[in-house]
Amino acid sequence: MPVDAAFVEIDGPWQHRYVAANGARFHVAELGEGPLVLLLHGFPQFWYAWRHQMVALADAGFRVAAMDLRGYGGSDKPPRGYDTYMATLDAASVIRALGETGATVIGQGLGGWIAWSMPVLRPDVTAAVASLSMPHPRVMRRASWFDRRQRAASGWIVSLQKPFGPEREMTRSHDYVESLLRGWSAKDGPFPSAEDVARYGDAMRIPFVAHSAAEHYRWLGRSQLRPDGPFFMRRIRHPIRVPVLELHGAADRCVLIGPTRGSGRYVPGDYRFVTIPEAGHFLTEEAPDAVSTELVAWLKSIH
Template sequence: MSQPTQRTIKANGISLNVAEQGTGPLVLLCHGFPEGWYSWRHQLEALAAAGFHAVAPDMRGYGKSDKPEAIDQYTIFHMVGDLIGVLDALEAKDAVIVGHDWGAGIAWHAARLRPDRFRAAAILSVPYRPRSPVPPTSVMPQTTDAQFYQLYFQEPGVAEAEFEKDPRKTLAAMLFGGSGEGVTAIRAMAAASGKPSSGVGMVSRSAGMLPKVEVPLPSWLSAADLDYYAAEFARSGFRGPLNYYRNIDRNWELMAAFEGVKVVVPTLFIAGDHDMVIAFPGAAEHLANMKQSVPQLREIKMLPGCGHWTQQERPKEVNAALVEFLRSLPN
């Protein structure tokens, strides 16, 4: 079985590491937090075998790609610009864009702002959300004891200090905790204790985000997979990835001019019914109303028992859905 190859390309004024496999129409795979190109390892092979050129960059701030220091270098316009730069570097007229987690948000806007370059979109985990009337962080939940994890990420250096102490433990906790198995275990513990949880995505103000106990590996993640992720983050750190969150309100300001612009390309949406994002307040409404903003939405595919790490937890189902969708598109 062939393996993806990696190379460095120049895009949007920075260097990006890309993993790629196969030949044919271009499919651009955009990862989320805290991952890297490696989160698409199962898709690269499957898409190549199906006759596509699959390309997964380490997004800006991750892995072997450049990591600008300034927080304001991680806006949605930088991210979409990076992806246009990847297409240009590959001399590709257009591509189908696939995104998960933060990569999903970026892919939504890439398809929305540049349908001339992104002819279709397959989005995992994060439904399309119209622009809110107020800055997003202003309505994120918080109490005297806890705050929403995206608020915890706002102060530079705080989350970095917790996460970089032991990257392997950090990634194990996040990958298990957000998985279908982790969500099931957390719900069972809460039910057994009789104590209500503090809410989806809430972080204790005194104890931080990570659990104090060892967590098991989820069934879909090998020790070698975790070692790969840990080595990447041990080298690159968490500042770049966390800077995405520090631009949430800035992105809201920047996107004001595009309010009401729809995603007009053919689109597929896939998520797990145990995904914490699907449990966020308002997510059910976004799912139900998505076709208003995404008129060519072909399907909403929900995977029973699947958590947040969609393409890693259910590679066969995701691969089959992606290939079917890609083959349905006009050439």
């Protein structure tokens, strides 16, 4: 049975609001006061993946806004606009809609891919970026093409290129989401719990979310065969001139830590790489305290 979009308005110390930005409406959970930090979730999750970090960052003196990406959660789900250019424009527009001229952008997984792209595509609003479980897009592309282990680990993206079938799998039961949550997290770790599986599985049943979530990755796949993919990769080869933090789980089974090293070559200035031991792909929930500690220390060092 479909789930209403209001499902994502989960109670907590944060406030829920909807902002008009880039011709769409985006759901944002907001907490704290101070310099703005925009949080971008990954697949197959929504803003709630950042709940632990929201509290820690707000307590440290930052204004934190965790948004649902286009097509996810309580945000609009238009039929098109799931390329990285639009995703960065969405993030930049939300920053301005929140009354700020700039922000630190932090993303996990898909959100990390978007965060890496912000300093080049939207430099006017990007003060710094942090990426969890995702290297620079050019590094990720190279690893997926030329490393046998990462190519196998990225096979799920190929399966998402099929029309209609993946959407049916995502909404038929919790099995599809559970397979990703368990398959990408550290073996024998505490995440995901049955509650985690139910929450993210139900969120995927919000009308049009499954299709929209797949569309983000369909652009990544199909654009490689069209001019916009190579053009995007040429655009983001330029040096990143803002501080960058990259966190990666040592036990990540989706984005393997070995083949995806090397993002620092695109950051001639302040670049820090931190490995989170015994954690997989879903760092914000597998190692919430360690991630919060690293983010707070980094944010305080650059503000």
